[in-house]
Amino acid sequence: MKTRNIILAASLTGMLLTGTAFNTIAQTTDTVDTAATPNKLRVLEIKPMQFRVSYIQPQSNTVIVRILNTDRTILFSENKRIESNYLRYFDLSTLTDGTYTFEVTDGKEKYTQSFDILTKTSRVVSSIN
Secondary structure, three states, rough: HHHHHHHHHHHHHHHHEEEEEEEEEEEEEEEEEOOOOOEEEEEEEEEEEEEEEEEEOOOOEEEEEEOOOOOEEEEEEEEOOOOOOOEEEOOOOOOOOEEEEEEEEEOOOOEEEEEEEEEEEEOOOOOOO
């Protein structure tokens, strides 16, 4: 019985000392579909997988904001009536690895910013003698 408890304690200690760390990274790339000002859409990662999306100087009173995946499937869509600028925070920590796009449509103009989610896994293994 004593040997069994020692083996159980050693196993639990080994599991506790064996660490797995996950680090999610998002990389962004800008694209503008029109010849207008390229800095109207700003996407800033303020914390890991938490983004601040701002759109300045809209030409119309309503903007359409969408988040798309690689297959162009709409994951989020919002028609927002705005007076001056658009600002919203997004928590995208539930998304799986892949390429995603923020898209803002302002009248006839469309602005996009794509980003990749890549989860890096690092493991630490230690042994108990």
